Amino acid sequence: xxxxxxxxxxxxxxxxxxxxxxxxxxxxxxxxxxxxxxxxxxxxxxxxxxxxxxxxxxxxxxxxxxxxxxxxxxxxxxxxxxxxxxxxxxxxxxxxxxxxxxxxxxxxxxxxxx
Numbered sequence: 001x002x003x004x005x006x007x008x009x010x011x012x013x014x015x016x017x018x019x020x021x022x023x024x025x026x027x028x029x030x031x032x033x034x035x036x037x038x039x040x041x042x043x044x045x046x047x048x049x050x051x052x053x054x055x056x057x058x059x060x061x062x063x064x065x066x067x068x069x070x071x072x073x074x075x076x077x078x079x080x081x082x083x084x085x086x087x088x089x090x091x092x093x094x095x096x097x098x099x100x101x102x103x104x105x106x107x108x109x110x111x112x113x114x
Contacts, residue, residue: 007098008067011091013060014079020063020091022099029062046096053085059092 002008008021022030027039034055036042051059061076071079081087 004098007095007101009063009091009094009098011060011081011094013064013076013081013091018064018069019067020060020095021066022059022063022095023066026062026066027099029065030058033058033062043100046100051089051092053088056088056092059095060088063095 002010002019006021008019010017010019012018027042030036031038031042034042034045036045046059057073057077061071061073064071064076081091083090
């Protein structure tokens, strides 16, 4: 069961349930990968809705590593997700929403339907 207050989600990747969370370290990893100067710039980039396949891999991989997984970006890229590309988008969107949620949601639902 994910801890929504910590920004965790659960998603099925490669036929297994995984917990993902963008910890401070994972966010720093994404800032570096995307050339973002700060968290606001990172949030603005995510808010454009224009993410490449490589962006999705980086976001999902950072979320997995934030939750303690040791998968590389290449290993994450090889994982199958139900729904194909749209499934990856749903997982990344749920993870971003869980991370940047303002905490005002009474009962957050950040289960990634993959």
